Amino acid sequence: MPQISAICVFCGSRTGVDPAYEEAARGLGRMMAERGIRLVYGGGHIGLMGVLADAVLESGGEVTGVIPDFLRRREVGRDDLTELVVTDSMHARKQRMFEQADAFVTLPGGLGTLDETIEVATWKQLGMHAKPIVILDAGGYWRALSDLLAAVVKGGFAYGDIQTLWSVVETPDQVFEAIDAAVRPGPKAASARL
Numbered sequence: 001m002p003q004i005s006a007i008c009v010f011c012g013s014r015t016g017v018d019p020a021y022e023e024a025a026r027g028l029g030r031m032m033a034e035r036g037i038r039l040v041y042g043g044g045h046i047g048l049m050g051v052l053a054d055a056v057l058e059s060g061g062e063v064t065g066v067i068p069d070f071l072r073r074r075e076v077g078r079d080d081l082t083e084l085v086v087t088d089s090m091h092a093r094k095q096r097m098f099e100q101a102d103a104f105v106t107l108p109g110g111l112g113t114l115d116e117t118i119e120v121a122t123w124k125q126l127g128m129h130a131k132p133i134v135i136l137d138a139g140g141y142w143r144a145l146s147d148l149l150a151a152v153v154k155g156g157f158a159y160g161d162i163q164t165l166w167s168v169v170e171t172p173d174q175v176f177e178a179i180d181a182a183v184r185p186g187p188k189a190a191s192a193r194l
Contacts, residue, residue, distance in 0.1 A: 004132075004179055006064070007032060008040040008101030010116040011048040012109030013076065020139030021108045022051050027172035028105065028136065029055025035176065036061070038082070040100045042093070043067030045078040048107055053081065066096045094119060103132040103179050108141040121165045132182035133166035134175050142168065 015022050025048045032039055039056045042049050043065025053063050062082040069086050071077060077084065087093045094116060106117045123129055135142050146168060152158045167178035 004037060004102045006038040006040050006101050007103045007105055007179075008097045009052055009105045009107060010109060010113045011041070011052060011107035012113055013042075013044055013047040013049055014110070015047050015051065016108050016141070018108075018139040018141070021048060021141065024136055024138035024172055025052040025107055026055045028052065028107070028175060029061070030059045031172050031176065032056055033059030033061025038062040038064060040064045040066065040097050042097075042112075043078065043081070043084060044071070044076045046076055048109065050078075052107070053078070057081075064100060066093050066100070068093050098123075098129075101131065103134070103182075105175055106133070106135045106142070108138055114145070124165050125162065132179045134178045134182075135166055135168045136172065136175055137168050137170055 009028065011025060012021075029039065029052045033056045039053065039061065041053060041063070044050060044067065045053070053065070056063050057080070064083040064085065065078065065081045066085045066087060067077045068090055069088060072086055085096055087096055098120065104117070104120050106113060117133070117135070120131075121133055124131070124133065135145070137143065149158075149162065153160050153162065167182065169175055169178050
């Protein structure tokens with residue numbers, strides 16, 4: 001894999017109920033800063049987004065937040081980042097985050113996190129990129145997603161090698177190992193036969 005200088009992290013605007021979620025966000029942020037990897041994220045100061053950005057900044061790292069104007073006006077954005085990009089829509093936000101990242105990591109989160117993760121995986125399946133995608137399954141949060149994707153395959157709506165589109169890990173330090181070991185999608189996952 002080429003050198004990773006920026007990772008886009010998708011995560012919740014809430015912290016969730018399990019302390020393992022915040023612990024994973026804090027650990028990932030600290031490790032990114034230690035490795036000189038810039039964080040690209042949704043630009044918020046609340047939830048796991050805030051925990052993650054704080055950890056990167058407190059450890060001396062760089063953070064680029066990307067937030068739509070309507071969310072910034074709701075006072076969930078923050079101005080103490082290395083860079084804050086304000087977009088005119090959620091779609092523009094996702095495109096900008098995608099363009100600035102060399103890899104993607106998903107922490108626990110809600111519908112927005114799920115949407116962002118599935119979209120970058122779909123783009124990878126369609127051959128639009130080959131960037132690593134890592135799901136950090138802190139506290140077993142994403143087990144249900146893995147079960148759902150297995151059901152999609154079992155139901156005949158995807159090939160069995162769609163799991164080559166992403167890696168699933170349990171701890172922040174495993175994220176970097178998974179990025180380094182990332183493989184290109186399998187031939188069926190990246191097939192034009194949708």
